[in-house]
Structure formats: C-alpha cells, structure tokens
Amino acid sequence: KAGVTQTPRYLIKTRGQQVTLSCSPISGHRSVSWYQQTPGQGLQFLFEYFSETQRNKGNFPGRFSGRQFSNSRSEMNVSTLELGDSALYLCASSTGRGPEASRTDTQYFGPGTRLTVL
C-alpha cells in the first residue's frame, strides 16, 4: 500500500506571495490533517479534513486555509507569506472513523514540504 505523499518537497518563496501544498493520503483513508513544524514551536496542528469538510481547526490565522477533494486528496494554501511561515509542513492521513474507532486509529505521516520564505 502506498504511503502518504506530499508535493512539492521543497519550496522557496518571498514574503507576500502565496503557496499551495498538496497531500495524497493512503488509499482508503478519509481524514487528512495538516501540521506545521518549526524548531521553536514544535509540531502544531493546523486543521483536519474529513470527507471534504473541515472538522477540526488549530489556532492559526485565516491566511492558512485548506480543502479536500472527493478522492480525499488535500491541499493547503498560505496567502501573504511571512518570514515566520518558514517551516516543515506535514500532512497525516487516517481512516477518520468515529469516536469509538479512534482508540485504534493511527496517523500516517508524509515526508513533509519544506517551505522557506525569504
């Protein structure tokens, strides 16, 4: 079974630009979560999509947005980039089943997209 894939793997942008990152989950997984990882803040939850709907959101400004398509692939968009947005962006997929199934539902992570904002 293919793992979680993320594209592109590396990006260099300048302040003020916008960027779109893509994540393809494991086949059969309907939940995709996005995380931002920086040396100072560690791994921070951005949002989760399940069946094309955002069902969970972290504490990030509105410049960070996402969407999920009917095939469960997800994209994350960051508008008006700031220097502080430089980070490793990770996506993770899981089956996303209901609360009772959450006990055994694990997340599988992609390799990440390294974004550098100059």
Added chain:
Amino acid sequence: KQEVTQIPAALSVPEGENLVLNCSFTDSAIYNLQWFRQDPGKGLTSLLLIQSSQREQTSGRLNASLDKSSGRSTLYIAASQPGDSATYLCAVRSGYNFNKFYFGSGTKLNVKP
C-alpha cells in the same frame, strides 16, 4: 486544553545502554497515545500505539507503557544502537466528537558508537 510534555528535551547515551523517554499529559480522557520517531528533515514514523484501555505495547526492543490516571507514558528502548538516534515524539488523541492529536515537543536522542 490538552498539553503534552516530554522530558528530557535531549539525551545522549553510549551504545548498548537501556534508556527511558518520558511523556506526560494533562487530560486523562484520551483515546490513545502514540509514540513516533522523526529523523532530521523527515516525516514521522509511528512506533507504537497504546489504546486508552491498555497498559503497554511492545515492538522489538521498544516497550511503551501508559498510566492514564497519572497522565504518564514511558518509552523504553533496550540495548540502544546508533541507528536509534532520532527525535522521539509522543502524541495523545483526545477531545470530544471530532478529536485530534496533541503532540509533545520531542526528545532528541543521540546514541554514541
């Protein structure tokens, strides 16, 4: 709000030593706890998942325990090897309805040959 803490932040040990990594969380109402490994610049690899009703899980040289009532988990690594050098993160899955994962800041492990 769930908060996850990992101590120590960094650890350096000689090869062959047994070691313990610690993880604590503030809200005991969890679905599960998961230990991950992250190599520099890479994604996270799942090592062990402990359901809330379980006390421990084992995989090879790794053993993870969970004490939900005290909000603690430990990851025991036996006979450490240089290839174990990585950052180890724990995450708890908690919340209501649409639950999510809360991550600790990780323990950076260096196993010296």
